[in-house]
Amino acid sequence: MPWQELRITTDSRHAEALSDALFDLGALSVSIEDAAAGTDAEKPIFGEPGEPVDQLWDHSIVVAHLDEDMDAALTVMAAAQAIGQTFEKVDVVEVAEQDWVRLTQSQFDPIPISQRLWITPTWHACPDPAAVNIQLDPGLAFGTGSHPTTRLCLQWLDAHLQGGETVLDYGCGSGILAIAAKKLGAGTTIGVDIDPQAMIASEQNAQQNNVEIAFFLPDAAPEGQYDVVVANILTNPLKALAPMLAGRVRSGGRITLSGILSEQAEDVMTIYRQWFDFGPVASHEGWVCLSGTRH
Structure with a gap:
């Protein structure tokens, strides 16, 4: 099913509130990204297990996925009213229907660890059948x-x-x-x-x-x-x-x-x-x- 990707640039003080508002308005999913990702200003954020991250990025992009029938402009207006803010930048992109399983799998290739040790997703053939091959797919827990x-x-x-x-x-x-x-x-x-x-x-x-x-x-x-x-x-x-x-x-x-x-x-x-x-x-x-x- 095709859907819409809504990308709203905001600051760290309002990113989480905006995410909650978009969920309440019917967004299928919402995530927060660093607006400076891929540039020299990109900032990693780390948190220890069980401890909340104290802050988000100074400039964040809230990414929401909307059903194709939702009115993106009205959704943005309603979210702005809900949190009492205007937004620096709003982009709406139509995303065509795809085979998401195949697309996701294509992003995970076998990983060479050493000359004799490989990590291989189950949908791939082992690159070196004579090597020690660990079959592992991305899943519920950290570590691929x-x-x-x-x-x-x-x-x-x-x-x-x-x-x-x-x-x-x-x-x-x-x-x-x-x-x-x-x-x-x-x-x-x-x-x-x-x-x-x-x-x-x-x-x-x-x-x-x-x-x-x-x-x-x-x-x-x-x-x-x-x-x-x-x-x-x-x-x-x-x-x-x-x-x-x-x-x-x-x-x-x-x-x-x-x-x-x-x-x-x-x-x-x-x-x-x-x-x-x-x-x-x-x-x-x-x-x-x-x-x-x-x-």
Whole structure:
């Protein structure tokens, strides 16, 4: 079915109110974008899990999708009246009916992690059938191999697993790191995440890849220590969880930490050095992966 895309430029103070007004007026979906995206003025906004983002972009674009029968001009007028504002710029684009499944799939190609490790969507043939191929589709939980932190952790696992190690993937998301570890030869492997949706996604992905991995919410996770603990989350949770994560690594075992911006690396290592000797820092696109050996 064809529909209309409404793009309204506004400021950070009114973007959320405008989004709510458009939903109330019958918009099919609404999102907020940085008006400076793709320019030198583009500004990334980060928030830790469970913590709200304090502000939006100074200049935002509220993007609303409307049914083809809706009057876009009247919708804009009604939204303006609802929030008591006028708008800097309004654009309406007619979007033709498309095969959205095929269009979405075309945006996800196989991802090479190393010479022998690939992440491959299920609708693609494996680029190298002789390689270690992880079949993974975009879905309910974070982690498809495209983000720098996921890639760095996968590269670490590929380079350092010898086979037979016990592995804990803490903050498993889609289960990609646990699945990679298992397919690279790890022994007993478990994944832990605070999000019940991650449990669903991880279990489905493990079944899809024909590997046996148990996934748990934190309170249900079994006790014990592991040869390898990998945690690809964010800096603040890594700091808060340091004693627990360190306690999960056996003497002589390895820990791998990511989800860390380059400028945060030293702060994280300062906390973990009481338990670990760190090796060289791996980095990619402003993110780092830290790896250390338990004293």
